[in-house]
Amino acid sequence: MTTTSLPARAAGRRTDRRWVLHVVLILGAIVMIYPMIWMVGGSLKPDDEIFSTLNPFPTVAKFANYPDGWNASHPVFGFYFLNSFIICLGAVVGNVFGCSVTAFAFARLNFRAKKFWFAMMLGSIMLPANALLVPQYLLFYKLGWVDTFLPLIVPKFLATDAFFVFLLVQFIRTIPRSLDEAATIDGCGPFRIFGRIILPLLGPALVTTVIFTFIWTYDDFFAQLIYLSTAARETVPIGLRQYIDSSGGSSYGQMLAMSALSLVPTFLVFLFSQRRIVEGITTTGIRG
Amino acid sequence: MTAVAPRVRDRHEPAVAISPAPRRRRRRYDRAAYLFMTPWFIGFAVITAGPLIASLYLSFTNFNLLQAPNWIGFANYTTMLTQDPRFWQSFGVTIAFVVITVPLQLAFALLIAVALSRKIRGTSWYRSIYYLPSLLGGSVAIAVVWGQIFNKKGIANGILALFGIHGPSWTGDPSTALATLILLNVWQFGSPMVIFLAGIKQIPGELYDAASVDGAGAWNRFRFVTLPMLTPIIFFNLVLQVIRAFQAFTPAYIISGGTGGPSDSTLFYTLYLYQQAFTNLHMGYASALAWVLLVVIAVFTAGNFLLSRFWVTYEN
Numbered sequence: 001m002t003t004t005s006l007p008a009r010a011a012g013r014r015t016d017r018r019w020v021l022h023v024v025l026i027l028g029a030i031v032m033i034y035p036m037i038w039m040v041g042g043s044l045k046p047d048d049e050i051f052s053t054l055n056p057f058p059t060v061a062k063f064a065n066y067p068d069g070w071n072a073s074h075p076v077f078g079f080y081f082l083n084s085f086i087i088c089l090g091a092v093v094g095n096v097f098g099c100s101v102t103a104f105a106f107a108r109l110n111f112r113a114k115k116f117w118f119a120m121m122l123g124s125i126m127l128p129a130n131a132l133l134v135p136q137y138l139l140f141y142k143l144g145w146v147d148t149f150l151p152l153i154v155p156k157f158l159a160t161d162a163f164f165v166f167l168l169v170q171f172i173r174t175i176p177r178s179l180d181e182a183a184t185i186d187g188c189g190p191f192r193i194f195g196r197i198i199l200p201l202l203g204p205a206l207v208t209t210v211i212f213t214f215i216w217t218y219d220d221f222f223a224q225l226i227y228l229s230t231a232a233r234e235t236v237p238i239g240l241r242q243y244i245d246s247s248g249g250s251s252y253g254q255m256l257a258m259s260a261l262s263l264v265p266t267f268l269v270f271l272f273s274q275r276r277i278v279e280g281i282t283t284t285g286i287r288g
Numbered sequence: 289m290t291a292v293a294p295r296v297r298d299r300h301e302p303a304v305a306i307s308p309a310p311r312r313r314r315r316r317y318d319r320a321a322y323l324f325m326t327p328w329f330i331g332f333a334v335i336t337a338g339p340l341i342a343s344l345y346l347s348f349t350n351f352n353l354l355q356a357p358n359w360i361g362f363a364n365y366t367t368m369l370t371q372d373p374r375f376w377q378s379f380g381v382t383i384a385f386v387v388i389t390v391p392l393q394l395a396f397a398l399l400i401a402v403a404l405s406r407k408i409r410g411t412s413w414y415r416s417i418y419y420l421p422s423l424l425g426g427s428v429a430i431a432v433v434w435g436q437i438f439n440k441k442g443i444a445n446g447i448l449a450l451f452g453i454h455g456p457s458w459t460g461d462p463s464t465a466l467a468t469l470i471l472l473n474v475w476q477f478g479s480p481m482v483i484f485l486a487g488i489k490q491i492p493g494e495l496y497d498a499a500s501v502d503g504a505g506a507w508n509r510f511r512f513v514t515l516p517m518l519t520p521i522i523f524f525n526l527v528l529q530v531i532r533a534f535q536a537f538t539p540a541y542i543i544s545g546g547t548g549g550p551s552d553s554t555l556f557y558t559l560y561l562y563q564q565a566f567t568n569l570h571m572g573y574a575s576a577l578a579w580v581l582l583v584v585i586a587v588f589t590a591g592n593f594l595l596s597r598f599w600v601t602y603e604n
Contacts, residue, residue: 021408022409025404025414028418029417035421035430039433051441102327105325109320109321120332121328121332124337127336127582130558130561130581130582131340132339132578133343133565134565134575135346136335136339138353157327158331159331160332160335190320190321191320194324219426219428221542222558226562226566237429240432244432244542256436262427263429263430266427270423282485
């Protein structure tokens with residue numbers, strides 16, 4: 001008797017729990033995205049409405065904050081986007097080149113003290129950037145690269161983002177060696193093995209590299225703060241500061257509008273490559 | 289093994305040719321390897337290892353970028369430890385931030401990951417929404433928004449007003465400013481959550497079945513199956529988040545306008561380092577600060593590894 005009623009009762013209780021779980025998760029989700037909703041809502045409000053009400057949605061949408069905010073900065077906000085995208089493009093190309101070439105050598109070729117260098121490479125992943133800050137700045141200063149995009153791009157070509165080297169090495173190790181061996185027998189040297197076999201198969205891992213390089217470079221406030229000083233070189237995160245500093249000149253609505261706009265590129269990348277981002281985080285534990 | 293090998297061998301590959309080939313191949317590979325490794329070798333020497341050693345040297349000098357550094361021995365370190373209250377302030381602020389933020393962040397990450405690992409509808413939607421702050425939260429834009437939410441007129445006080453509480457200016461009051469930054473960081477628990485989710489999926493279902501047969505309820509299944517099986521991942525997240533939290537910069541810079549205020553209550557270590565290096569041009573002193581940070585992070589990480597022996601269980 002009890003044996004028949006027990007599972008039924010457990011099942012009933014479980015569906016109840018699910019219902020509760022959904023409510024809790026939905027409430028939590030609202031709390032999680034409330035700041036974003038408030039930002040977008042506020043960007044569509046006149047200034048006197050932003051702080052006076054708890055309702056995040058505007059009574060009448062004031063789209064003017066966007067064009068007004070866009071033109072309120074000197075130079076116009078689009079210029080910051082242009083600079084950010086140039087840096088991101090350079091960094092992406094640099095990382096794809098530098099890290100794939102290095103990863104190929106670590107995963108497939110033999111050279112002196114490879115294990116030692118591999119350990120050094122792994123160690124450099126954990127190294128806090130601050131520890132290298134002053135001498136790197138000094139180096140770029142002596143090279144005359146301060147206030148150019150070069151300090152933000154050139155290191156990527158030198159595979160200094162060891163994290164991606166590691167990611168790509170791990171991926172290359174899953175490509176069967178028999179492919180290399182077959183190509184060797186057909187007379188391919190390491191260059192053709194890299195270009196014709198490894199690189200085409202590296203696609204998914206390179207996409208992960210591109211996505212994260214873009215997101216991190218786009219958001220890299222610290223490096224841009226240090227290396228870029230004139231207005232003509234300023235990027236989105238640097239440019240956004242103008243809206244806080246000169247809160248007398250530009251309005252809160254415009255500040256929120258440009259803040260929201262600055263998140264659009266990252267958000268779009270997230271929308272279209274969510275699965276890859278999740279995979280990238282889980283396979284390697286990178287920060288999001 | 290040796291018996292199997294001949295059968296597997298490709299028929300295009302004559303057995304005779306095998307002995308001379310590997311040696312020649314290896315020699316050719318070697319030369320190419322250095323070419324492939326050239327970018328990394330240069331980068332490692334010039335961008336990573338060189339600066340690491342150079343900053344150790346500079347930490348023993350007085351250096352303002354414009355004149356040549358001059359050797360002053362341990363003076364930077366003794367000044368820092370004995371005569372610089374702002375160093376201790378920034379050290380305390382950062383330790384407090386790390387010690388409060390990381391456990392809270394991991395607890396939320398684990399809690400939501402366990403909830404989302406249930407077979408319920410819409411998990412991928414929930415996952416996206418809970419992950420999103422982690423992706424956007426480090427940006428200047430979100431720091432700007434955070435500052436507005438927690439200022440005197442902000443919605444945080446608006447919500448409190450519903451309960452008749454008159455909140456302070458959270459970001460403007462020295463006793464609460466750090467708390468807003470901690471909250472901002474805890475809010476970004478998405479990436480450890482995603483890692484936990486993947487880890488929970490790896491736990492074999494039979495373990496839960498066995499536990500249920502033994503009469504374990506939801507809590508006990510979590511306590512005696514999920515939690516022990518996840519300890520390696522908890523440890524991994526812990527190490528990663530501690531290292532990350534020590535280096536937090538952007539929100540403190542944006543919300544305090546670069547000052548670390550009010551009254552140095554949000555003077556993160558990295559922010560102080562930035563001020564010394566680029567506002568005061570005390571590059572030697574900043575290098576000493578950088579090395580102290582490096583050592584502190586190393587000690588915390590080593591400590592985590594040592595302690596892990598007592599609570600992390602690896603499967604055999």
